[in-house]
Amino acid sequence: SDFLTTLENIHVHGDENNIDLRIPIQFSDVVSKENHLERYFFGKILSGNLKKGDSVRILPSGIETKVQNIFLGNKLTNSSETKASISFTLEDQVDVSRGDMIIKPYNFPKIENKFEAMICWFSLDKLNISRKYLILMNNKQCYAKIQNIRYVVDLMTMSREGLSNSVKVNNIAKVEIRTAEEVMFDKYAQNRLTGSFILIDEFNNKTLCAGVIA
Numbered sequence: 001s002d003f004l005t006t007l008e009n010i011h012v013h014g015d016e017n018n019i020d021l022r023i024p025i026q027f028s029d030v031v032s033k034e035n036h037l038e039r040y041f042f043g044k045i046l047s048g049n050l051k052k053g054d055s056v057r058i059l060p061s062g063i064e065t066k067v068q069n070i071f072l073g074n075k076l077t078n079s080s081e082t083k084a085s086i087s088f089t090l091e092d093q094v095d096v097s098r099g100d101m102i103i104k105p106y107n108f109p110k111i112e113n114k115f116e117a118m119i120c121w122f123s124l125d126k127l128n129i130s131r132k133y134l135i136l137m138n139n140k141q142c143y144a145k146i147q148n149i150r151y152v153v154d155l156m157t158m159s160r161e162g163l164s165n166s167v168k169v170n171n172i173a174k175v176e177i178r179t180a181e182e183v184m185f186d187k188y189a190q191n192r193l194t195g196s197f198i199l200i201d202e203f204n205n206k207t208l209c210a211g212v213i214a
Contacts, residue, residue, distance in 0.1 A: 016047065016082050016083070017048070017186075017190065017191045017193075018047065018048060018049065018081075018082055019048060020047050020048050020103075020191060021045070021050060021056070021103050021104045021107065022045075022046045022103060022109065022186070022194050023043040023044070023045050023086075023101065023102035023103075024043055024044070024139040024140070025041055025042070025043045025096055025097065025098055025099065025101070025102065026042045026044070026098060026139055027098055028040065028042065028096055028097070028098075029042070038089060039089065039090070039096075040071075040088070040089055041087065041088055041089070041090070041102075042087045043085075043086065043102070044083065044085045045082050045083060045084050045086065046083075046138075046191070046193040046194055047082055047194065048082065048104070048107075049079060049080065049081045049082060050067060050070060050079065050080050051067070051070075051078060051079040052067055052068070052070055052078045054066065054104070055104070055105050056103065056104065056105065057102075057105045057106075058094060059101045059102075059111065059184055060100065060111065060182065060184070061094075061095075063092075064105055065090045065091055065094055066091040067088055067090060067091075068089040068090055068091045070088045072084060072086060099138070099139050099140030101184050109184045109186050110186065111182050111183075112183070112185075113178060113179045113180070113183065114147075114176070114179070115176075115185070115213055115214075116176050116177075117174070117177055117197070117211040117214055118173070118211060119167070119172070119174075119209045119211035120171070120172050120209055120210055120211070121167045121168065121169060121170065121173070121208065122207060122209055122210070123169060123208045123209070124169050125208075126166055127146060127173075127175075129145070129146050129148075129149070132180075132202075133145070133199045133201065133202065135177070135179055135183070135197055135198070135199055136197060136198050136200060137197035137198075138183070138185065140184070142179055142183065143179070143180040144177055144180065144199065146175050146177055147176045147177065149165060149173055149175050150162075150173070150174040150175060150176065151173065152166075152172070153171070153172040153173065155170070155172065174214065175211075186213075187213050187214065188213050196210065196211065197210075197211050198210050199211070
């Protein structure tokens with residue numbers, strides 16, 4: 001598709017980012033162990049790697065702690081690599097929720113509520129800049145609005161149509177998005193998985209568009 005062609009032409013430093021640890025939390029669970037409760041956190045390593053004993057930081061709280069144990073399924077392991085779905089425990093009893101992110105202490109993603117992105121619009125209903133949508137990014141969901149349409153790409157000539165006020169089905173456009181809460185992300189060129197998102201219609205849960213952060 002034209003959208004995939006556009007993505008393939010974006011310069012990316014390799015398909016995988018093995019440097020920047022990014023684990024968006026999917027959920028947590030508390031398990032009773034003998035005379036104490038143990039909290040387990042579940043997520044997929046979108047980039048980087050994780051080792052037992054590593055110092056990590058929890059975002060957005062900023063709390064720093066260490067990895068106590070790592071599990072691949074039910075198997076205890078000393079380390080885990082990019083794209084592995086894992087569960088893990090931390091040395092300290094801390095509160096970590098869905099949409100929080102585990103990183104290395106001084107290797108931060110961007111934490112902002114405003115960014116520019118390239119989107120591909122899927123819906124038969126035109127983009128409405130007066131409407132609010134739901135954005136889903138790195139397991140975090142919140143309200144978002146398209147504040148500006150920078151330009152729409154003419155798919156016949158791949159030229160930019162500036163000052164557009166309309167985005168229709170199958171259009172590719174560069175837009176400015178503002179979110180109701182701060183979200184954590186990397187630019188798509190740095191990290192494909194943490195630099196992408198979808199917009200959802202809050203009334204019917206349909207996916208309206210996919211986007212990559214410019």
